[in-house]
Amino acid sequence: MSGSSATIRDVARLAGFSVASVSRVLNNSGKVNPATRECVLSAVRELGYSPNLAARSLSTARSHAIGVILPDMHGEFFGELVRGMDRAASEHGYLLLLSNIHADPQMANHALAAMRGLVDGVILMAPQLPEMERESALPQGLPAVLVNSPGGHGHHALRIDNVGGVTAMVTHLLETGRRTIVHLAGARQNLDAMERQQAYRDTMARLAPDLPVRVLEGTFDDASGTVLTQRLIDEGLPVDAILAGNDMMALGALLTLREAGVAVPDRVAVAGFDDVPLARYLDLSTISVDIVGLGMRAVEVLIAGMGGDASPPRTELNKTRLVLRGTTRPAC
Amino acid sequence: MSGSSATIRDVARLAGFSVASVSRVLNNSGKVNPATRECVLSAVRELGYSPNLAARSLSTARSHAIGVILPDMHGEFFGELVRGMDRAASEHGYLLLLSNIHADPQMANHALAAMRGLVDGVILMAPQLPEMERESALPQGLPAVLVNSPGGHGHHALRIDNVGGVTAMVTHLLETGRRTIVHLAGARQNLDAMERQQAYRDTMARLAPDLPVRVLEGTFDDASGTVLTQRLIDEGLPVDAILAGNDMMALGALLTLREAGVAVPDRVAVAGFDDVPLARYLDLSTISVDIVGLGMRAVEVLIAGMGGDASPPRTELNKTRLVLRGTTRPAC
DNA sequence: TTGAAAGCGCTACCAC
């Protein structure tokens, strides 16, 4: 009979003290006689009491919950990111309130509204959502951290260091003798896709202005990698390196090349981005991103920002690491 | 100036009506004059008002939030499951409150307590947590659905149909001429691991009582698959089929066999469980589990159960599907 | 050190 519905008043009554004292004990606030404290605590135990957090947050105007709004994404990324957030959140005594936005921008608004009064701040990842729509959806006054989202003036933002990663990989490809490097890009609306593409162009222009630059646009999935690579094969494969926008596209490329009997890395090198677990088993060279770290960092930045003093909004780049495996080994 | 902190009273004042009427409009409850409704709605728009849900849930005793407590797991499973839950939840107008429990059972209690008053029900996945500890942690009166957790008397429960899956795979191996099938099992504390192991034993006993039965215990990861397989190789590989407890173990087995120059599937067949994305690329035969469906179902069962009438607790099995690929093709 | 009481923002009951 540990009544799941014991209230602070039940505790007060049983302990023989006032509601106020119970509250003080529970929050370690104010002075309270050790004996009183013991009384209260034992009443709490006896009743199996635990405070109603909705009530608490109503009266303190703080919920100790963080809203998390993520796109409907597949693969490991989602899980890793949430794992990181959860880790940091629970360390700080926060809970995560989750909501996926499906491509529909309208839903972002809805999700945000559904969280009003329920969260102390939000982490928003909306790589496809134009800055304007996002800003009009974000209630002002609500602390927010942007993850991998365009714009970000006025908010703290975290980003993957796409430029650093791609630059390192292109440099590596050039240094190992590749001359015709083609880039398979993700969708035009996707922020990461665009940054990676631009970084590829910039690095080529800077390091090898005389070499050809070529971008094939697709989407961030293996099917797209397959289609694009097949197109190259149909052209006679005028290429000696394929830099895919992410690992899934690289995977599509790899399988297609294998089926066509093209030697990797001797005839063509292949590189990806993300370092999904798959990459290791495919012996795929790629750029590793610390996604758990990204999630943790997002929560930490948010909590710090909620601390009251509004430190000026900054954009932080999440470091990447070049992972060289078999698919980009120098050709014989 | 859409003040993020407009309250229902601000709206009432601006609209020139009472708080009660505003509430009625917002909840579509009771009768309200269309003209009044318009007034109120335009005031709402003007103020950018959206209700404080903490307050609402305090007064209605319903939060429209579902607590989700999951183990700290890796791989795709987590993301897929949450995706399914989120999909079903948002369809019903519910939010997900997330919390990972790290192996520590103590944390389950903590997580549950942290959700008091914040959720209308919980979905708990704790394959490692003994039934007793779980029951004592679960506040009574709080609707709960168990996912892949031991026991489950008194609660709705969802499970993966481990028995059906393993039985189908063992049958397939026997039918394709395999005679010495060894099972690499997951950890003894893990419910799925035990069910799969038992199903292997039962099926062997039933279909091929004269053939040897052998179980090697490890954990559900690739490293363990590697270690166990290496042990078999060191023994001279007295085996023509390896039935791994899950895909990650199968992966470890596969890589180890490849390195040792053992022909798969000619010399040894390999099978896994889960059908992670990796499996397709490894051409690994496995059992497919619809994880998104499992997540959706969990939410639906929970919401139905919260509907007030306590339908008798049932355990539901989530169907699996035999996926035959290259690693179990009959030996020549 | 303790207690009484005023809200926090909202819903729902009851009276008009």
Add this chain to the structure above:
DNA sequence: GTGGTAGCGCTTTCAA
């Protein structure tokens, strides 16, 4: 149809 108002369970002044 509409408005007044009593709580929901908690924190937090303010007095005692």
